[in-house]
Amino acid sequence: QVRLVESGGGLVQAGGSLKLSCAASGRTFSTYDMGWFRQAPGKEREYVAGIKWSGITYLGDSVKGRFTISRDSAKVTVYLQMNNLNPEDTAVYYCAATRADNYSRAPNNYDFWGQGTQVTVSS
Numbered sequence: 001q002v003r004l005v006e007s008g009g010g011l012v013q014a015g016g017s018l019k020l021s022c023a024a025s026g027r028t029f030s031t032y033d034m035g036w037f038r039q040a041p042g043k044e045r046e047y048v049a050g051i052k053w054s055g056i057t058y059l060g061d062s063v064k065g066r067f068t069i070s071r072d073s074a075k076v077t078v079y080l081q082m083n084n085l086n087p088e089d090t091a092v093y094y095c096a097a098t099r100a101d102n103y104s105r106a107p108n109n110y111d112f113w114g115q116g117t118q119v120t121v122s123s
Helices: none
Strands: 002-007 010-013 018-026 032-039 046-051 057-059 067-071 077-082 091-099 117-122
Touching: 002 091, 018 032, 018 091, 018 117, 032 067, 032 077, 046 067, 046 077, 057 067, 077 091
Parallel strands: 010 117
Antiparallel strands: 002 018, 018 077, 032 046, 032 091, 046 057, 067 077, 091 117
């Protein structure tokens, strides 16, 4: 079992930055592939970024050039650095875990989810 807890959300003005953290606990977490997703009111859950247990990273088209995903050396925390935020980035952000080499952009591919953290970007 893997437990995920997100933090770092908040209110920021357009053009600002936030850094989200996803702290994980549980067995063999370092061998899990991780993803960040977001969901705005009335919209489907959207893929944002992913990082494989090997360290390979991926970004969704809407955040390329603005967001960065990373993982600490102990592989117990995953980060999402968000720069140049705009109101369209407003959503609840979730981190999720799936077993190693099972990475995909589909939410239903992930076995474990955090509770989410709200990000609100004002214009």
